[in-house]
Amino acid sequence: MIGLIDYGAGNLRSVHKALVHVGAPVRLVDRPEGLAGLRALVLPGVGAFDDCLNALRRQDLFEACRAFIRSGRPFLGICVGYQALFERSEEFNRGTAGLGIFAGPVVRFPERPDLKVPQIGWNQLEIVRPDCPLLRGVPDGSHVYFVHSYYPQPADEGLVATRTEYGVRFASAIWRDNVFATQFHPEKSQDVGLQMLRNFVALAGAA
């Protein structure tokens, strides 16, 4: 069984449908009790960093998510669910703390007349870590779907699994041990995205 954190994220349903489509049994988790017995966990997200972290705290899922990640079971963060793994975000500058699994800030794209923000649409992956299990069967240069104004800057470059060029070359996916995270939306990236979700489900041994 794969857990999907339900804190009111906009893409919850899309991620749910995509996981079911690739054959995963999925349980929605809105309280820490729901984490018991799960083989893997997915943290979705669209929207604001603060809303995500505040909702996790309200639902007592902040510490529970950290503990789940420490347990070594596969974890996938998507979009704001990726940003949430870091320490803090420039968004709103309210100083809301992230899960702090990895060091580094979440920053906004630079202000430039030729750069539309949010980045909306299909951009390419430059695969830095072809050995990353999430990327199995995903060709270098594949297009995936992005909708975001902010992106994490990992202090540890060794985390970076893919990079993407949009005014800057940012870390579009990361991987460390059992933790995977993508700034793009695999659930909206047609076959390429479904392949990644299939890889994640296989890794969890939950299909």
Added chain:
Amino acid sequence: MLAKRVIPCLDVHAGQVTRGVQFGRAERGELRNLGDPVQLALAYNTQGADELVFFDITASAHGRATMVHVIEQVAAQCFMPLTVGGGIRSVEDMGVLLHAGADKVSLNTAALANPELIRAGAEKFGSQCIVVSIDTRRTGPDTWRVYSHGGRRETEWEAVAWARRAVELGAGEIVLNSIDADGTKAGYDLEITRRVSEAVGVPVVASGGAGTLDHLVEVLKVGRADAVLAASIFHEGTYTVAAVKRHLQAAGIPVRLRPGD
């Protein structure tokens, strides 16, 4: 590199995709039935469409229920971005469509009547969910006026000013539709598309007037649009999405082409 998006647009009336040749045709019953929206969506998904836009052109209570059903079915089978517009009047309306599986909602007349609706939607769901669709018509050598109610009613707004205001209020994307060009197949209105695209910091989707593949090239290059919306050229089977993208790529425009496209 970020690809320029190619977006088929499905006008849905009474559960069927229809096409009116110009604004106002739906009301006069001059519509051509082009098929089942879910089947068409699946076909465009296979062809590699970058996104799908559904417009509820009836926008009655019955039409809304039909649209929710269509979106639910499409979202369960097409893992790509979906936008829904037509008759959205409240944050609750937006919630129902997003809940059904839409990623973005497109506001038009209701946002003109109550611009705060844009802010309320952006605060509740995030700017990335809120598209403002602008119907405009050239009313002078250097002026473009915004129209509401499906292009029937002239407003006080000038197109660039309204686009700027919408973005200030939280719109994450602008769809710009030329009433003059819509359905004519004579090409997009390049001038107003370029003006709006240069005036706002969010993506601009060009709509209305596509007849040939070079019209798409022009509006992406000269009009500086970030995406193109088209209906007739796809629904009538003139071109597949993949054929359009190959043409754009040959013209030096970055597009998403998959192996085999």
